[in-house]
Amino acid sequence: MSTHTSTVRPGATLAEGRPAGPATQPPRRRSAAARRLRRRALIPALCFLAPMLALYGVYYLYAFVFLGQTSRENVDLSFSGATDAGWRNFRLVLTDPLFWKSIENNLLFAAVQIAVALTLGFFLAVSLSSGVRFRRFFYIAFLLPSLVPLSLFATVFGQMIQTNGGALNQTLSDLGLASLAQDWTGSPTAAYVAVFLLLTYLIGLPIMYYTSDLTMVNTAVLEAAQIDGARTGQMLRLVLFPMLRTTHKTVILSVLLGSFRWFELIYFSTGGQPSGGTGIAGTYIYGQMFPSTGSAEIGYASAASVIVLLIAIAVSAVNVLVQRRRP
Amino acid sequence: MRKEAQLGRLLGTAGAAVALILTAAACGNSGGVGGSSNAAQASVAAGQSVTLNYWTWFPAQTTLQKSIDAFEKANPGIKINLREFTNTNYQTELPLALGGGQSLDIVGVQVSAMTNSVRKNLRPVSDWASDLPSNWQSQINSTMLDQTQKIAQDDTLYSIPMGSIGSAFVYSNQALLAKAGITAEPTTSAELAADVAKIKATEPGVTPVAFSGESWWQDEVFFTVADQIDPKLSDELYTGKVAWNSPQMVKALTAYQNLFSSGTLGTGTLSLKEADADNAFNSGKAAFLLEGSWDSSVLSSAYRQANGISVADVGAGYLPVSVAGGSPAARTYAEGGLAIPKSSQHVAQAAKFIQFMTLSQQGESTWAPDLVLVPSLNGYTVPSSVLTSPAAQSGYQTIAQTIDAGGSGRGEYSTTFTSDVLDNSLLQVARSQITPQAEAAKLQSAWASGRYPLQ
Numbered sequence: 001m002s003t004h005t006s007t008v009r010p011g012a013t014l015a016e017g018r019p020a021g022p023a024t025q026p027p028r029r030r031s032a033a034a035r036r037l038r039r040r041a042l043i044p045a046l047c048f049l050a051p052m053l054a055l056y057g058v059y060y061l062y063a064f065v066f067l068g069q070t071s072r073e074n075v076d077l078s079f080s081g082a083t084d085a086g087w088r089n090f091r092l093v094l095t096d097p098l099f100w101k102s103i104e105n106n107l108l109f110a111a112v113q114i115a116v117a118l119t120l121g122f123f124l125a126v127s128l129s130s131g132v133r134f135r136r137f138f139y140i141a142f143l144l145p146s147l148v149p150l151s152l153f154a155t156v157f158g159q160m161i162q163t164n165g166g167a168l169n170q171t172l173s174d175l176g177l178a179s180l181a182q183d184w185t186g187s188p189t190a191a192y193v194a195v196f197l198l199l200t201y202l203i204g205l206p207i208m209y210y211t212s213d214l215t216m217v218n219t220a221v222l223e224a225a226q227i228d229g230a231r232t233g234q235m236l237r238l239v240l241f242p243m244l245r246t247t248h249k250t251v252i253l254s255v256l257l258g259s260f261r262w263f264e265l266i267y268f269s270t271g272g273q274p275s276g277g278t279g280i281a282g283t284y285i286y287g288q289m290f291p292s293t294g295s296a297e298i299g300y301a302s303a304a305s306v307i308v309l310l311i312a313i314a315v316s317a318v319n320v321l322v323q324r325r326r327p
Numbered sequence: 328m329r330k331e332a333q334l335g336r337l338l339g340t341a342g343a344a345v346a347l348i349l350t351a352a353a354c355g356n357s358g359g360v361g362g363s364s365n366a367a368q369a370s371v372a373a374g375q376s377v378t379l380n381y382w383t384w385f386p387a388q389t390t391l392q393k394s395i396d397a398f399e400k401a402n403p404g405i406k407i408n409l410r411e412f413t414n415t416n417y418q419t420e421l422p423l424a425l426g427g428g429q430s431l432d433i434v435g436v437q438v439s440a441m442t443n444s445v446r447k448n449l450r451p452v453s454d455w456a457s458d459l460p461s462n463w464q465s466q467i468n469s470t471m472l473d474q475t476q477k478i479a480q481d482d483t484l485y486s487i488p489m490g491s492i493g494s495a496f497v498y499s500n501q502a503l504l505a506k507a508g509i510t511a512e513p514t515t516s517a518e519l520a521a522d523v524a525k526i527k528a529t530e531p532g533v534t535p536v537a538f539s540g541e542s543w544w545q546d547e548v549f550f551t552v553a554d555q556i557d558p559k560l561s562d563e564l565y566t567g568k569v570a571w572n573s574p575q576m577v578k579a580l581t582a583y584q585n586l587f588s589s590g591t592l593g594t595g596t597l598s599l600k601e602a603d604a605d606n607a608f609n610s611g612k613a614a615f616l617l618e619g620s621w622d623s624s625v626l627s628s629a630y631r632q633a634n635g636i637s638v639a640d641v642g643a644g645y646l647p648v649s650v651a652g653g654s655p656a657a658r659t660y661a662e663g664g665l666a667i668p669k670s671s672q673h674v675a676q677a678a679k680f681i682q683f684m685t686l687s688q689q690g691e692s693t694w695a696p697d698l699v700l701v702p703s704l705n706g707y708t709v710p711s712s713v714l715t716s717p718a719a720q721s722g723y724q725t726i727a728q729t730i731d732a733g734g735s736g737r738g739e740y741s742t743t744f745t746s747d748v749l750d751n752s753l754l755q756v757a758r759s760q761i762t763p764q765a766e767a768a769k770l771q772s773a774w775a776s777g778r779y780p781l782q
Contacts, residue, residue: 076444077422080363092778098747162603163595164534185540185598186758271541274758275751290419292543293738293745295444 067309071302076295089303098276099304102284103311109280110259113199117206117251122244124203125210126236139207146204154198154268161185161194161269185273195278198269206251213247214240249323256319260312281308363428363448369672371404377676378406382424383435384417385489385663386694394693398683405676407433421445425668432671433680436486436664439738442478445485449666450674452484458678459686466686470733471661471703478660478739486664487685490700493659493730493737494547494619497647498626501640501718503530503614512644512722514655516582519615519647520591526614537604537613540597542750547658548617549753550735551646552586553579555653558734565740572764572771580756580763582649587757592617594758609636617646620657620726623698626719629712630697643722645729658737659730663700701727744779 071089075082093099124142128135145153160167161184169181182190217240225239263282266272272279272287279287285308288301371377383391388411395407412420418441421434425448436442436449456463464472471491476484497519499512504522507529513519523535538544550561556575563569564576586592596604608616609625616622624630625641645655665681667674683690685704695702696713714720752770755761761769773779 077419078426078444078447079423080426080447096778161598163598164593166598183594183598183758186594186754273542273754274760275755287746288743290415291743291746292541292750293546294743297743 064309067302067305070299071306073299073302075298077298079298082299085299089300090307092300093304093307098279099284099307101276102279102281103308105278106259106262106280107315109195109199109262110256112196113202113255113259114252116200117203117255118248120200121203121206121251122210122241123236125207125214126240128207129211129214139211142207143204145201149264150262151264151268153201154265157194157198157201158269158271185270185278188274188277191270191274191278194270195266198265202265206255209247209250210244213244217243252323253316253319257312257316260308281311363425363669365450365454365669366430366672368674371673371676374404376404376406377673378408379432379671379673379677379680380430381407381409381433381680382412382417382421382431383409383433384412384414384437385435386697386699390694390697394684394690397689397693398680401683401689402676402679405679407680417441418444425449425670428670430670430672431668432673432677434666434668436666438475438486438488438661438664439478439736442475442485442664443480445666446479446481446483448669449485450669450671452487452666455667455674455678458675459682463682463686466705468703468705470731474661474736474739475664486666487681488661488703489663489665489685489694490661490702491659491730492620492662492700493657493726493734495551495617495646496620496622496657496726496729497536497644498608498616498618498622498722499642499644499718500608500611500614500638501642501716502638503533503611504642506530507614512642512725513647514644516586516589516591516647516649520589522615523591530614532612534593534596534607534613536592536596536615536617537599537607538592538596538617539601539604540599540754541601542754543746544601544617545750545753545757546745547619547737548586548646549579549583549749550658550737551656552583552649554656554658554734555582555646555648555650558654558656558732561658561735562739565742570771571774572767576770577763577767578650580766583753584756584759584763586649588759592757597754597757609634609638611637620659620701620730621699623723623726626723627696627698627713628715628719640716640718641722642716642718644725655729656734657729658735659733660737660739661703698723701730742779744774747779748773 070079070082072085072087073082074085124138128138132138161169163169163181163183163186166184168184172178172181182193184190184194221239221243222235225235230239260281262280263286266278266280266283267286270278272283276284281304285301285304288297288304290296369377381395386394388409391409391411395409399406414437417435418437421436421441422444424431425434425445434445434449436445460466467487468491471488472484474491475486475488476482479485497512503526504510507522507525509522509525513522519536526533526535538548553560553564553576556579557563560569560575560579564571569575587594599607604613604616605618605622607613609631616625623643625636625638626643628640630636631638631641645657648655665684667677667681671677684694685691688704688707691702691704691707692710695707696710698709698713709723714723749770752761752766756763756766
């Protein structure tokens with residue numbers, strides 16, 4: 001057993017944590033011991049993981065296989081009497097401009113929320129952490145929209161942006177700004193603005209991510225910056241922001257992948273209007289599964305789901321790649 | 328090196344997931360399970376009671392309970408176990424339940440929307456017609472029966488329709504109309520425009536015409552306008568007899584656009600949901616309501632009272648004619664089909680209940696006064712106690728006559744072209760974001776793309 005102590009950074013493996021200095025045991029023997037240790041830990045780990053792996057197998061792998069199968073069939077909601085569709089469903093999805101519009105919207109909305117989270121969310125988190133008055137109230141106010149069910153939140157927002165009698169237009173009129181009142185779901189630009197507003201409300205979780213990491217920031221660095229004469233803006237931009245790089249990554253990845261699950265947000269607020277202009281992948285697939293008129297096209301919707309899944313995997317892989325290459 | 332290895336593992340896992348899905352896709356075409364087979368009939372000993380499992384979405388549960396109570400009283404050996412769903416949920420739940428082999432004895436079928444998604448698990452009516460009176464077909468409106476059979480892709484009758492519905496119609500708040508000096512239901516778009524102007528002048532806080540801005544409702548209004556040119560125009564569009572960029576189509580789109588550009592229908596109202604529009608009318612905040620015949624319950628003073636609707640008197644009429652030389656129209660279709668699934672082990676008893684609901688005056692009188700459907704039973708008339716005012720009586724008569732006149736089939740041609748392309752496009756036409764000509768060309772191009780075959 002080694003008698004010296006070593007500093008192992010969080011997340012590093014035992015092998016990585018080995019000090020560079022002279023070792024009391026030959027490296028090969030230490031590595032073998034580590035392997036044995038890992039092997040011994042494997043069985044209890046697998047025991048703990050087994051229930052979740054079984055659930056994963058049943059609910060995810062089966063669902064993927066089922067999705068893959070139905071994507072090449074012509075089949076309705078009864079799932080009976082399916083006929084072979086070959087790759088037709090995939091071809092049709094890939095040539096549908098509305099599908100690509102929905103993917104574009106997904107990425108656009110994710111980009112907007114990332115931008116809002118990294119700027120406004122970061123600024124609010126720092127401001128609240130600096131001990132402003134009523135900060136508990138503000139935390140609740142910012143976090144609440146992220147805690148209530150998205151469908152409820154989006155439904156209320158949908159009511160607010162109604163053209164006639166909606167709270168937003170009514171407030172603008174009451175403030176003497178009637179010229180700014182819009183047909184929020186009628187004009188493409190206004191509808192985008194409405195969705196962006198909605199996304200801005202949802203920065204509660206990024207604020208929480210930043211707030212929790214701000215408590216771990218080494219204040220000596222800030223004090224040093226202050227002594228060196230850094231102004232508040234400079235401290236935020238040049239010191240604090242880079243120090244929270246790990247949090248930025250968490251925020252970016254969670255928003256990016258989460259954006260593919262914003263179905264309720266869009267469905268209950270703008271309903272994808274105008275003319276599918278604010279639709280996202282989720283609303284597009286739902287529209288094919290449960291069309292307001294016509295029969296459900298399960299095969300087509302499955303093909304669209306498979307393509308969206310592949311796009312989401314590709315987006316996250318690219319994101320990880322970019323993050324890892326950054327110094 | 329370690330980072331690269333981790334990245335490699337990540338991409339490897341993603342690749343494995345992709346491979347799994349694509350393999351499943353490549354191995355697809357299970358061919359489905361096809362329809363189920365008829366369940367064997369349970370033997371019922373003398374004096375033994377039978378419980379029938381009944382799933383439906385219509386009529387309202389309180390109404391249906393009256394029907395069930397009356398049926399059980401008349402048939403002491405049969406009990407009904409009812410499960411009622413909301414309209415949209417039912418369209419999903421029933422096909423899945425029947426496909427999964429759920430044992431049900433009676434099911435309500437939305438004739439145009441659901442027949443083909445459940446027919447493989449239903450018994451054709453011919454299988455249990457021997458349990459009905461021999462002359463049963465002559466007792467039911469032949470058009471509705473014909474529609475119910477025709478909608479099935481194999482041209483087989485799977486359910487007996489309780490009645491028929493149609494759209495679009497105009498309901499009116501008689502008190503608001505009287506206040507504005509309007510003495511009759513508008514019959515042309517010019518008259519409606521004049522009425523709207525009067526209401527705006529006398530009641531500035533009232534929405535002149537409330538209607539749903541949901542995309543599905545736009546084609547209901549549009550096709551009603553189109554069928555004013557030719558009552559079969561929408562049928563002909565879907566069957567390819569008339570092109571989507573034909574002169575009639577452009578004329579219909581122009582008339583539809585004019586309703587909005589003239590201010591008769593407000594584009595601001597397009598952000599309302601159906602429930603919002605109904606609420607506005609029911610609370611006296613709208614003078615007219617564009618709705619389907621399924622909303623005719625508001626004509627009944629008893630219904631209004633029971634449901635807290637504050638409007639004292641309601642009238643109704645057809646959608647005002649919006650094209651020169653046009654005639655009143657409505658797309659209609661049989662609705663409220665009652666069917667027996669293959670999984671039922673009590674076919675004779677289930678048929679008895681269906682007979683009670685569709686072929687007997689007693690059964691009919693338990694649900695028909697709700698006015699949601701124009702009943703299919705020949706010779707049935709709504710009791711005079713239901714429609715208490717001349718406006719309501721005349722309104723209901725207009726709706727029933729327009730539906731009886733027959734027109735294009737409402738929801739008969741099943742394709743997502745309507746929801747994917749047409750409905751969204753109509754919203755653009757209504758907002759004058761596209762010309763009728765350009766819109767017609769766009770529709771024809773999408774129709775001819777092959778993406779939307781009729782199902």
